[in-house]
Amino acid sequence: MSGWDASRPGMATDASVPASATDASPMSATGASPVRQAPDAPPADVASDPSLVAALVAAQHPDLAGPVREVASGWDNTVFRLGERLAVRMPRRELGAHLVAGEQRWLPELAPRLPAPVPAPVRVGRPALGYPYPWSIVPWFDGVDAASVAPADRGEAADGLAGFLAALGDPRAPAPADAPANPYRGVPLVDRDPITRERIDAAVAQGLVDASAAAVLDAVRADALAAPVWAGPPVWVHGDPHPANLLLEASGSLAAVLDFGDLTLGDPACDLATGWLTFDAAGRARFRAAIEARRETDAADWRRARGWAVALGLAIVTAVGVDGRVGRIGAHALAEVVAEAR
Structure with missing residues (x-):
């Protein structure tokens, strides 16, 4: 989910390659649709897949463990659906990790005063099992x-x-x-x-x-x-x-x-x-x-x-x-x- 200027874009230079839409839609219901890939996304610094995500969740948040499937790969995050009501956002670049950290810091504080749902993390994940970045478990929102x-x-x-x-x-x-x-x-x-x-x-x-x-x-x-x-x-x-x-x-x-x-x-x-x-x-x-x-x-x-x-x-x-x-x-x-x- 992001901006339209370079890097994720908007956070480092203003060279402008779009990112925004590609990380946003995973929070909506996707049913059995194929994984949505960001066009022309920069190479990932680190890979993640359903087996890694399932292992991380099981190790750090075992009470939330459930079926995991990939639903979208954006510029900065790969998004996995966790069970029916949750999603996992896994940064695929170091820049994305900084952005996830900002969401983890501020969204729980802002969410109570906002009149519409936002993806405030319900749990925070730590680097482990060879994966180097913080990650988030967030609500899954059904919608269009x-x-x-x-x-x-x-x-x-x-x-x-x-x-x-x-x-x-x-x-x-x-x-x-x-x-x-x-x-x-x-x-x-x-x-x-x-x-x-x-x-x-x-x-x-x-x-x-x-x-x-x-x-x-x-x-x-x-x-x-x-x-x-x-x-x-x-x-x-x-x-x-x-x-x-x-x-x-x-x-x-x-x-x-x-x-x-x-x-x-x-x-x-x-x-x-x-x-x-x-x-x-x-x-x-x-x-x-x-x-x-x-x-x-x-x-x-x-x-x-x-x-x-x-x-x-x-x-x-x-x-x-x-x-x-x-x-x-x-x-x-x-x-x-x-x-x-x-």
Whole structure:
């Protein structure tokens, strides 16, 4: 579960290869579907398989031992289903181990104040049996991955997602000073501006957007940069509340929020970008109204949020194009921004 900038991405460099969706969906029901593999994932530092996971669980948490099967291999973690109600997240890279450690530290503290389920570890695993990293046993959430649902059909999730983000980023409960730092999420948009401008040019050069759309995106980028910066205390920022990290009920309402690897502190407008990443115009209006009913926002917050949508959408499409599960998220965000701003 992760971001769209390099390394898992977003935590080391800003070279941008998408990761997010690939680690998110394993938390949803997969039935007998084949293992989902992350496209173009970097080589694993260490391998894990069902027999290793079963042995680790049996040795360290014998009361939870049960059938184990692999369900997904992402950029940073391989995910195994443990019995019917649990999953095991096994870092496949050292960077993933750092992210799992952050989730182990913060999600149990945050989960009680959040109005939607999150994969807070129910048990923590130690390195053993030749496996070098910490690992987690987390809840298994049944539901539908929002990235597999058409944007026009995601509107029922707007209220739940707004409530979740309002609770997470509540200025009355700011993030502590020792919250995880992330140079690519929650920061002032000026910090991302050079790479965003480069990506606009790259998107045109690659034929991903035409010159007219690029001009609109550049104008939105400039407008977001000119908006007053976040003046409140640094708040908790999920970092990647895009459709592949959202799980839906059969009714379309929000079932769970996944992937807290990019959890950080900073400007909540970063998370508000989901209005363009996740929804169409009607859903976005519903999402905005639900946010504004729960916490004070102003026009500057939404200008910056739309700037974040441009930055993140460009990061996706210049990395993987506009097709495929992840590419469609970025393409949708950019199309929504352009349609709204024209």
